[in-house]
Amino acid sequence: MAFEPVREMKKLNYEELRIYSDAELKNYTEEELKSFKCKYEIPKLDELEKGPWPSFVSDAKQEALRRRKLSDDQILTHRDAVEDLLGQLELSFDEGETHWKHGGIVGVFGYGGGVIGRYSDLAEKYPSIAMFHTIRVNQPASKFYSTDFLKTICDMWEYRGSGLMNLHGSTGDLVLLGTTTEQLEPIFYELGHVLDTDIGGSGSNLRTPACCIGKARCEYACYDTQALCYELTNYYQDELHRPAFPYKFKFKFDGCPNGCVASIARSDMSFIGTWRDDIRIDQDAVKAYIAGDIVPNAGAHKGRDWGKFDIQKEVIDLCPSKCMSLEGDQLVIDNSECVRCMHCINTMPKALKPGVDTGISILLGAKAPILDGAQMATLMIPFMKAEAPYDNIKEFVEKVWEFWMEEGKNRERLGELMQRVTLPKFIETIGLPPAPQMVKAPRSNPYIFWKEEDVKGGWNRDINDYRSRHKR
Amino acid sequence: MALSKERLGRYNPEKPQENRLTDLGPRHFWEFFPPVIQENYGKWLYHDILEPGILAHVSETGAKVYTVRCGAARFMTVQHVREICEIADKYCKGYVRFTTRNNIEFLVDSIEGLEALKKDLESRKFAGGSFKFPIGGTGAGISNIVHTQGYIHCHTPATDASSMVKAVSDELFEYFKGMTLPAKLRVSMACCLNMCGAVHCSDIALLGYHRKPPIVDHEYISKLCEIPLAIAACPVGAISPDKTESGKKTVKIKSERCMFCGNCYTMCQALPLSDQEGDGVTILAGGKISNRISDPKFSKVVVPWLPNSFPRFPEVVENVKKIVEAYAKGANKYERLGDWAERIGWERFFEQCGLEFTEHLIDDYRLAYDTWRTSTQFKFTDAAWEVSKVAGGIEE
Numbered sequence: 095m096a097f098e099p100v101r102e103m104k105k106l107n108y109e110e111l112r113i114y115s116d117a118e119l120k121n122y123t124e125e126e127l128k129s130f131k132c133k134y135e136i137p138k139l140d141e142l143e144k145g146p147w148p149s150f151v152s153d154a155k156q157e158a159l160r161r162r163k164l165s166d167d168q169i170l171t172h173r174d175a176v177e178d179l180l181g182q183l184e185l186s187f188d189e190g191e192t193h194w195k196h197g198g199i200v201g202v203f204g205y206g207g208g209v210i211g212r213y214s215d216l217a218e219k220y221p222s223i224a225m226f227h228t229i230r231v232n233q234p235a236s237k238f239y240s241t242d243f244l245k246t247i248c249d250m251w252e253y254r255g256s257g258l259m260n261l262h263g264s265t266g267d268l269v270l271l272g273t274t275t276e277q278l279e280p281i282f283y284e285l286g287h288v289l290d291t292d293i294g295g296s297g298s299n300l301r302t303p304a305c306c307i308g309k310a311r312c313e314y315a316c317y318d319t320q321a322l323c324y325e326l327t328n329y330y331q332d333e334l335h336r337p338a339f340p341y342k343f344k345f346k347f348d349g350c351p352n353g354c355v356a357s358i359a360r361s362d363m364s365f366i367g368t369w370r371d372d373i374r375i376d377q378d379a380v381k382a383y384i385a386g387d388i389v390p391n392a393g394a395h396k397g398r399d400w401g402k403f404d405i406q407k408e409v410i411d412l413c414p415s416k417c418m419s420l421e422g423d424q425l426v427i428d429n430s431e432c433v434r435c436m437h438c439i440n441t442m443p444k445a446l447k448p449g450v451d452t453g454i455s456i457l458l459g460a461k462a463p464i465l466d467g468a469q470m471a472t473l474m475i476p477f478m479k480a481e482a483p484y485d486n487i488k489e490f491v492e493k494v495w496e497f498w499m500e501e502g503k504n505r506e507r508l509g510e511l512m513q514r515v516t517l518p519k520f521i522e523t524i525g526l527p528p529a530p531q532m533v534k535a536p537r538s539n540p541y542i543f544w545k546e547e548d549v550k551g552g553w554n555r556d557i558n559d560y561r562s563r564h565k566r
Numbered sequence: 567m568a569l570s571k572e573r574l575g576r577y578n579p580e581k582p583q584e585n586r587l588t589d590l591g592p593r594h595f596w597e598f599f600p601p602v603i604q605e606n607y608g609k610w611l612y613h614d615i616l617e618p619g620i621l622a623h624v625s626e627t628g629a630k631v632y633t634v635r636c637g638a639a640r641f642m643t644v645q646h647v648r649e650i651c652e653i654a655d656k657y658c659k660g661y662v663r664f665t666t667r668n669n670i671e672f673l674v675d676s677i678e679g680l681e682a683l684k685k686d687l688e689s690r691k692f693a694g695g696s697f698k699f700p701i702g703g704t705g706a707g708i709s710n711i712v713h714t715q716g717y718i719h720c721h722t723p724a725t726d727a728s729s730m731v732k733a734v735s736d737e738l739f740e741y742f743k744g745m746t747l748p749a750k751l752r753v754s755m756a757c758c759l760n761m762c763g764a765v766h767c768s769d770i771a772l773l774g775y776h777r778k779p780p781i782v783d784h785e786y787i788s789k790l791c792e793i794p795l796a797i798a799a800c801p802v803g804a805i806s807p808d809k810t811e812s813g814k815k816t817v818k819i820k821s822e823r824c825m826f827c828g829n830c831y832t833m834c835q836a837l838p839l840s841d842q843e844g845d846g847v848t849i850l851a852g853g854k855i856s857n858r859i860s861d862p863k864f865s866k867v868v869v870p871w872l873p874n875s876f877p878r879f880p881e882v883v884e885n886v887k888k889i890v891e892a893y894a895k896g897a898n899k900y901e902r903l904g905d906w907a908e909r910i911g912w913e914r915f916f917e918q919c920g921l922e923f924t925e926h927l928i929d930d931y932r933l934a935y936d937t938w939r940t941s942t943q944f945k946f947t948d949a950a951w952e953v954s955k956v957a958g959g960i961e962e
Contacts, residue, residue, distance in 0.1 A: 096596060096604065097594070097595070097596045098594075098596075099593075099594035099596070099597075100591070100594075103593060103594055103597065104567075110568060111567070111568050111569050112568070112569065113568075113569050113571060119648065124693070127693045128693050130693070138729075138876055138877040139729075139877065141877050141878065142729055142732050142733070142877050142878075143692070143693075143694025143695065143696065144694065144695065144696070144736075145696060145732070145733075145736030145739075146696055146697055146700065146736060146739045147637065147639075147696060147697070147700065147732055147735035147736045147739060147742075148637060148638055148639050148692070148696055148697060148698055148699075148700065149639070149692055149694050149696040149732060150639040150641045150642075150728045150732065151694065152692030152693055152694035152695075152696060153639065153641075153642060153643050153645070153646045153692065154641075154643060155693070155694075156643055156645040156646065156692075156693075157643035157644065157645050160645060167571075170573060176643070179718070182717075183717050183718060183726075186717035186726065187717070187726065187729070187876035187877055188876075189842060190840075190841070190842030190843075190845060190874050190876070191840045191841070191842060191845075192716075192717050192720060192721060192722075192723050192840060193717070194717075194719065194720060194721040195721060195835075196721045196722075196831070196835030196838075197721070197835060203582045203583070203586065204586070204588055205588070212719060212721075226719070228719065232591065232592035233592060234592050234593050234594070234595045234598050235592070235595040236595060236663070237663055237664040237665070237666075238595060238598040238599055238600075238603070238661060238662075238663045239598050239661065239662055239663070239664075240597065240598050240660055240661055241651035241654050241655050241660045241661070241662065242660065243593065243598070244647055244650070244651050244662070245647075245648060245651050246569065248644035248647050248648055248651075249569055249644075250569050251644055252644045253569070253571070254575075257643050257644040257645070258641065258642075258643055258644075259641075259642055259643070259644065259647070260640050260641055260642070260715075261638070261640060261642050261647065261664050261668065261670075262640065262664060262668065263762075264712065264714060264762045264763045264764065265762075266666075271641075271718075271719055272719070276574075279574070279577040279579070279582070280570070280572075280573070280574050280575035280576070280577045281575075282577075283570075283575050283576040283577045283585075283586075283587075284569060284570060284575055284576070286586075286587035286588075286590055287567060287576050287585070287587060288567055288568070288569055288570075289593075290590065290593060291590060291591075291592055291593045292588075292589065292590040292591050292592060304666070306666070307663075307665075309607050309608040309610070310595075310599060310603050310607055311603060311610060311623055311631065311633070311673075312610060312613075312623075313610040313611055313612055313613065313623075315608075318608075320595045324591075324592070324594060324595060327591055327592060328591040331589035331591055332589070335588070335589060351856070351857035351858070352856050352857070352858060353855045353856050353857060353862070354666060355666050356666070356764065356767065356855040358767075358855060358857075358862050359764055359766065359767040359855050359862060360764035360767075389614070391705075391706075391900075392612070392613050392614050392615055392705075393614050393615035393616065393705065393745075394615055394704070394705030394706050394745060394750075395705065395706045395745060395899060396615065396617070396618075396705070396745050397618065397705075397706065397707065397744040397745035397746035397747075398706075398745075398746045398747075400899050408899065408900065412859055412900060414859055414860065434857075435857050435858050435859055436856070436857065436858050437858045437859045437900070440858060441900075443612045443613065444611075444612045462756075462759070462760065462761035462762075462764050462766055463759050463761060463766060463827075464759060464760050464761070464827060464829055464832075465801040465827065465829055466801060466932065467931065467932060467933070468761075468766040468767075468864055470767070470862060470863075470864070504795075505799075
């Protein structure tokens with residue numbers, strides 16, 4: 095099977111797009127790199143070159159040296175940007191405070207997000223990073239790349255920016271760190287015209303959606319996470335680029351309840367793959383696990399001797415709903431009692447697979463602690479089919495947005511609005527019937543906000559009538 | 567159409583709308599899949615972790631794809647990305663992938679290709695001596711530590727991110743390279759509680775935190791901010807309107823109410839919080855995202871504050887190691903850190919990790935009551951005997 099983009103995309107061939115020749119890319123020797131000294135004394139950062147984990151300082155020095163040696167016509171912004179950044183970082187360590195100014199409204203024409211203004215508060219001391227704006231480039235779904243794309247973006251970014259980036263930012267974007275205001279529009283034009291791509295979200299808009307690896311390389315994926323992520327990202331381009339929301343809004347797409355992109359903890363609308371039929375069982379493979387012929391848990395525990403695999407202890411007894419048993423050498427699952435936690439499937443992936451009648455659960459309202467404390471997403475829709483063109487999902491998204499945009503206060507995340515208006519009121523507004531699946535337990539207090547229409551006779555009563563039966 | 571070398575490229579400031587392309591969206595994922603991924607999309611049968619960092623996925627077509635997962639600093643230069651591309655061009659048909667946790671994944675479709683790729687990756691080191699592409703981060707071990715910008719590029723941090731992550735990753739390296747833990751252990755780092763990194767559901771979370779209320783820039787606040795917005799930004803009502811001696815509009819802070827969340831500074835740049843003595847690191851533990859066995863859960867604060875000891879944060883590293891080692895020793899197979907702590911009881915968790923329990927760790931914010939013990943089921947640890955002694959319940 096193949097998926098088609100929503101529009102034809104430019105083919106990318108680095109050889110036709112590049113700025114630097116091979117010779118220009120290798121403009122320093124190993125010896126020069128070894129003896130490189132930053133123009134500032136940076137003893138604390140130098141210390142971070144030691145140890146086995148990849149050192150961001152060593153990496154930064156590579157680019158610092160390269161920029162020193164690029165000729166004037168090979169670079170448009172400050173060649174000292176990396177060294178000035180290291181200098182300011184060292185000073186921040188000495189002083190225990192950041193030296194980036196608060197805010198700075200910059201952007202590209204017609205968009206309200208995707209660019210974050212950043213200014214040093216030590217512009218005289220570190221002039222090359224006086225302006226050091228961030229551009230968020232919308233990453234391709236699940237972050238596969240061709241090297242043609244990456245090498246082209248590297249050339250463009252070294253020529254027009256600092257050459258420093260994040261792969262990736264927390265929300266998922268490919269982040270370009272540090273350029274001048276003048277270069278924002280030219281970079282946006284290069285991204286659009288040459289790389290045929292777009293920037294991501296920031297501010298009070300739809301943030302760049304992100305998904306897990308899904309069916310591209312995972313046997314657990316219950317829907318096409320990339321396809322849904324790509325479709326909703328494109329369908330909601332206006333919401334992504336032009337802030338019209340009370341605050342940020344995040345979509346994340348997990349293919350199964352293992353939750354590799356953490357949608358349940360960090361997205362206002364979390365799409366998690368699930369199934370509603372039976373777990374598929376290969377009884378021969380179950381026997382092979384029991385016999386020790388297959389390494390359990392796909393080998394995840396190989397580093398330690400945990401003894402012989404014990405299906406009773408390691409799978410059946412750990413099942414949260416206790417819906418499994420062994421009858422003879424047959425593994426039996428009472429699927430109606432299964433809560434789809436994935437443990438048995440993760441532990442015996444060659445024997446067990448999710449069902450084939452798959453879809454998504456939708457949960458709402460996760461967020462980090464600012465302001466009223468962190469929230470986990472709350473289960474709203476237990477099961478929904480997730481198939482192109484995803485009209486059912488879009489309809490639900492828009493119902494939720496309509497309510498949030500109507501009722502949400504400035505900087506109120508969806509989860510906070512749900513708490514403020516209460517869950518019963520929220521589900522009523524978006525048109526969902528109440529279900530015990532939405533709560534961990536029913537309420538333990540009896541303070542039910544009965545509505546007048548719920549109670550026979552209404553609330554208008556005559557005190558004289560009451561007194562005719564009860565003396566004062 | 568090659569990249570432009572003109573100073574303003576294809577942009578004409580005289581006519582900003584001319585040739586403007588907008589709302590293109592991201593590039594389509596399918597073109598970035600290597601052939602083996604395109605051909606086997608949705609057909610994967612199972613996978614095996616051959617050794618730490620090496621995954622083998624097997625398709626119903628019989629095809630196999632081998633993935634080499636490498637750690638990386640998410641802060642990267644174009645030079646490093648070009649080196650990643652050089653490797654991907656040489657071994658992986660020009661494709662590469664990054665994971666949600668900022669690992670690099672190189673995919674090959676033959677075992678011969680895998681061996682050559684591994685050897686090459688392991689041989690590459692930065693001039694300073696660290697590995698460029700350490701292989702690991704799979705199974706029951708520690709994967710890459712996700713983190714935020716810190717002093718490198720943020721205006722609100724209470725600590726730095728890249729340096730702390732480097733220091734902790736160096737110390738936990740054996741767990742990245744091995745699969746010796748009872749279950750996966752996810753470490754995350756955020757430099758203030760805006761938590762761009764959403765670390766609040768991690769097995770171990772490192773969180774930068776301020777401890778001094780904002781300083782008011784009285785002379786400038788009315789020019790820099792919408793004062794009512796700054797007042798409304800405070801979740802505990804600690805900010806109220808005031809006037810300077812010269813009659814300028816400003817605000818005053820009820821310091822004893824401040825919980826140092828920094829939301830006022832986000833809304834108003836005239837209310838900075840950062841401070842060398844005040845700022846530091848909080849450690850949280852026991853959260854998880856996965857629905858496996860138990861529900862996803864929040865991390866809990868287990869160390870209220872540690873100093874920002876740049877650049878290597880020895881106090882943070884020491885406390886993280888204490889927690890990881892106690893967990894490695896005490897937890898059952900498949901048990902995540904939070905599940906272990908709940909099984910043995912948090913009182914035992916503090917004892918086994920050698921962490922001090924202080925009053926800061928008892929919740930006094932909203933819904934605090936949910937965390938109080940309303941049962942006689944508890945375990946005796948030294949902390950319990952201390953209470954008994956103070957209360958006069960037992961002899962010294």
